[in-house]
Amino acid sequence: MATFERGPIPGARGGRYGAARTFPIIEIFGPVLQGEGRMIGAQTLFVRTGYCDYRCAWCDTLYAVEPEQVQAGAEWLTVDEIVARLDALSRHTPWVTLSGGNPAIHDLGALVARLHADGRKVAVETQGAVFRPWIADCDVVTVSPKPPSSGMKTDYAKLDRFAALPQANLKVVVFDEADYQYARTIHLRYPTVPFSLQVGATTGEDDTAALLRKLDWLAQRAMGDAAMGSALVLPQLHTLMYGSQRGV
Numbered sequence: 614m615a616t617f618e619r620g621p622i623p624g625a626r627g628g629r630y631g632a633a634r635t636f637p638i639i640e641i642f643g644p645v646l647q648g649e650g651r652m653i654g655a656q657t658l659f660v661r662t663g664y665c666d667y668r669c670a671w672c673d674t675l676y677a678v679e680p681e682q683v684q685a686g687a688e689w690l691t692v693d694e695i696v697a698r699l700d701a702l703s704r705h706t707p708w709v710t711l712s713g714g715n716p717a718i719h720d721l722g723a724l725v726a727r728l729h730a731d732g733r734k735v736a737v738e739t740q741g742a743v744f745r746p747w748i749a750d751c752d753v754v755t756v757s758p759k760p761p762s763s764g765m766k767t768d769y770a771k772l773d774r775f776a777a778l779p780q781a782n783l784k785v786v787v788f789d790e791a792d793y794q795y796a797r798t799i800h801l802r803y804p805t806v807p808f809s810l811q812v813g814a815t816t817g818e819d820d821t822a823a824l825l826r827k828l829d830w831l832a833q834r835a836m837g838d839a840a841m842g843s844a845l846v847l848p849q850l851h852t853l854m855y856g857s858q859r860g861v
């Protein structure tokens with residue numbers, strides 16, 4: 614796997630080891646309502662890390678993915694600095710969501726432990742291609758394997774590892790019928806894992822009316838499919854509320 618470091622120690626993903634170890638942070642924001650998956654509507658702060666091992670055709674966070682953009686936009690912060698930024702935003706918001714990019718490519722175990730010690734609950738969002746032990750320490754693990762429209766291929770052996778976690782939930786973004794069939798395959802492979810279908814939104818193109826039409830199509834598709842009876846059908850709440858701007 615590629616490494617994602619800027620610091621002087623080879624192999625140190627996210628910078629230096631020890632107390633001064635740093636991580637590429639694109640943005641820390643909130644409190645906002647979680648807009649996706651099983652935690653939709655939950656009050657949370659967000660920490661968005663830089664870099665991703667995927668390149669989805671419709672990625673809406675390329676500023677946290679493309680190396681040039683990450684190098685230009687990331688701040689390299691220690692755990693203490695990340696926590697200080699979160700505390701400045703809100704000390705009482707219960708959840709901190711680790712997102713990206715793909716946060717799983719970084720070793721965020723010390724951050725998760727620190728947030729727990731501070732009384733926060735931690736959720737992580739990842740596409741399920743890289744597993745690290747700290748992920749099992751998170752309170753909620755939202756795994757979003759990518760459908761055919763993304764141009765990415767699913768490694769099911771890796772996804773199996775995530776799906777075995779008791780706190781895992783699966784979410785598949787659906788843009789078209791091929792994506793829906795992929796979502797069905799995922800749900801049938803992991804029938805006991807809480808599952809969400811989410812409307813795919815094209816950044817800068819879909820207005821509210823278009824998103825609601827897509828939501829209606831997806832709802833009708835799922836409600837007419839006995840295999841999908843337990844699936845949640847969700848919009849991207851933050852896209853409906855705020856459009857595709859950053860920091861929401």
Ligand code: SF4
Nearest residue numbers: 665667668669672714
């Ligand atoms: S996995 Fe997520 S962050 Fe990475 S390229 Fe795909 S949509 Fe973007």
